[in-house]
Amino acid sequence: MISILSVVAAALAATTLTPAGTPVESGADDIRAYWTSERIRAAVAAGSPAADEPPDGVKWGFGPDSVRNVGRLFMTLPPDKTGKEREATCTAAVVESANRSVVATAGHCVHLKEVGGWMKRLLFVPAYDNGKKPYGSYTAESVGIAPAWSEAEDHKADFAFVTLGKDEKGRTVQDVTGARKPHFGPVPGPKSALGYPFVKPYDGETLQHCTGPTSAVTDARLAGGEQLKPCRMTNGASGGPWYARTAFQEDVQVGVTSSRPKEEQFKDVAWGAMFDGAARELHAAQERK
Template identity: 35%
Template sequence: MRRNRTAGILLALGALFGGGLAAAAPAHSAPTPTADGASAALRTVSPAEQRTARTFWTPERMRGAAPLDLRLTPKAAAAPKTPAPDGKAATVVPGAAPTAFPEGGAPWTGGGAVVSTSGRVFFTFDGRTASCSGNAVTSANASTVITAGHCVKYQGSWHTNWVFVPAYDDGKAPYGQWTATRTLTTPQWEASEDINHDVGAAVVAPLNGRTLTSVVGAQGLQFNGGYNKQMYAFGFPAASPYDGSALIHCSGNSSKDFLFSQDHSLACDMTGGSSGGPWFTGFDEATGTGLQVSVNSFGYTFLPNRMFGPYFGDVAKALYDRAQAA
């Protein structure tokens, strides 16, 4: 298993892991991760691990899960390669235009589909409970969640006890906990944790005989849609001043990162735990629907209140195609 990673990425977990977290379940032998050609790196979750994950996440453990957070220093920021964001534009299910912004970070009170498609992601990382965010998307298997790459694999290790909790509400799971059968990330993130390709996905098992999106709905996606769009970003930040109990959103005119990556950039004060939450263009506040074009990924240590998200180009499209076919 490769252990190369983007130099200098800071994981804000040391203090958070210092106390108050529930111990992880006993270790199980992990399935061997495999790279599926050039489209995605994939890990299959064994039936035994799925059974463990289904009972592992109590309300107390969910509340106590530490937020996973990426912060780049100036030295680390200079390291990522810069891919050319080109390719043929592709859209999966159209959406409508947004109606109001900007917002730098506030609870989402608008209702609509985004309330049920967005959720918290919980997993075990380095023997401790941790959290990110994710979103249910339109897919052939009706079971695909899009998140950040570091929310499925980080520092050379795939996360375990991985579940998606749509519409999470302060320890409550109104639509249940959906256990991953497979987790995936881009080859670039798997090989060297290239921040330009910090995209992940999970395929979740049916719950009570139904697939994920038949229960919570699904958002559309857009690939190779360009930069400088009006965007809405959502997530469940769990580091101060937030506590992970509610869905938070930011909105405004995005731009292309003018510093060290090829990512989208948006004024936003969401903190750790929001990683993997969706970015939408063409978002309609009345229906809570839009086209997902990115995920919350990282921030620079020297540039507060600014969120960055990877460009969904051909690499992200290949990952999505592999996930929806799994």
């Protein structure tokens, strides 16, 4: 869930963009080389305050192969005032696409005004687990976010679709991990949110999840989104998939974790940005890459 905590939340990585998306930085080998095991373990969700609350998200216990399309997303934030770049992390998931190379994540994981705009060195590691990369790694080639996010940071549009390059063996990510179908519209009923929360009591090394009933968000900050309760996953879970089952018994991805306000009444609530018509357009543009 968005580094699930702050409404104005924390951020991640990638490069250039507009509604249709534009090519990201090149140099897959250089990006992989940058992400040493030390940097991966040190990556923190941007803007993430520490939290010592008991977790409401629990470790995923249904076997790694069932959700091997879900993984950690690593990136570097733009240089700060001292010129220093910082590492950050979110969650992303492979969605079905014509080019078999698209993941969905949160908009703030690729672009955030608070930290200076576009992220860089975006690297996706599916089924990440305690430093292991069982299905390789993939760098971003193109990113798509909605103008409502890039211009106004409207949390209702806090989603992004990223086209990835091939892995070290020349394979597309969907060929390796499989994918869930994205669904652009309401799906009633319970949902599951998955993510790699980093801030205490978590450490970002294992996949966590929350499952339960959802309801519409009425708060103006994410009106039109949905909320899942109880769920207290922390920063790093941002961008993680929200899965639901349709009336036709099809498991689909319906949105991504966006944020959790700091107010006490929201301490055990996760907010999700649901896929809508704008998300459909972004996905269509990225799968043509």
